[in-house]
Amino acid sequence: MTGVRRLLGYLLLLGVLALTWVAVRAGGAVPALLVPDPGRVARSLVTKVLLDPAALGLTVVRATAGTALGLAFGTALALAAHLLPILEPLTRAGGMIMRCVPVLALSPLIATLFGYGGPAALATATMMSFFPAFALVGAALGQVPPALADVIRVGGGGRGVVLRHVSVPVALPELVQAAKLTSCVGVLAALTAEFLTANDGLGALLARSQGLLDTATVWAILLTSLATSLLAYEVLDLAERRTRDRLSLHKN
Known part of the structure; x- marks a missing residue:
């Protein structure tokens, strides 16, 4: 419902x-010029966006790959802070700094380090996606019921067994929730990086259309980005609910 x-x-x-x-x-x-005819927007949506694999397809691939890398990086940082508490202040401070610095300010540095175009879009999506996984997974790992861990240790299980049978099931729904929360951010990050540095993808098409005052195509790209983000959010929202139901880890 x-x-x-x-x-x-x-x-x-x-x-x-x-x-x-x-x-x-x-x-x-x-x-x-600012509010184009809906018919022109529809034609641009079909001919210049949906039928151009170098635009929509590349942006979706870059956003998906960057988001996946960001989630993996954030989860790895959370696990490192959980297993080695001495690292927790360092990882949290580094995560907060990277989260607070505007991506536009980092764009020249990202392009210098990773290259222009696709690599910059991938790196930007990664940087904008890692923090929710780091924060949510880290919080979940910190709420592992001590009694469950003690039962496994009494039975002879070590830290690896506790991590696999207790910590990971507790943190998995939070990881899926982090993916849901970053689904829109990944598309926006890839689009922004392409707009600034790439010659392909939706962002580059947006830059060219803006320069040509092709407002219909600009609107078509914005609508496509919105629809893609909403679709990704809904798919991952369903995945989160299924994961919580399967593991019987419901929110209060």
């Missing part, structure tokens, strides 16, 4: 936006 209600909410919002779009166009209060 949650998914159905959310879908109805999306459809209602889409209807309101469509009506607002038509009203703004009909009123003529905003120049047509």
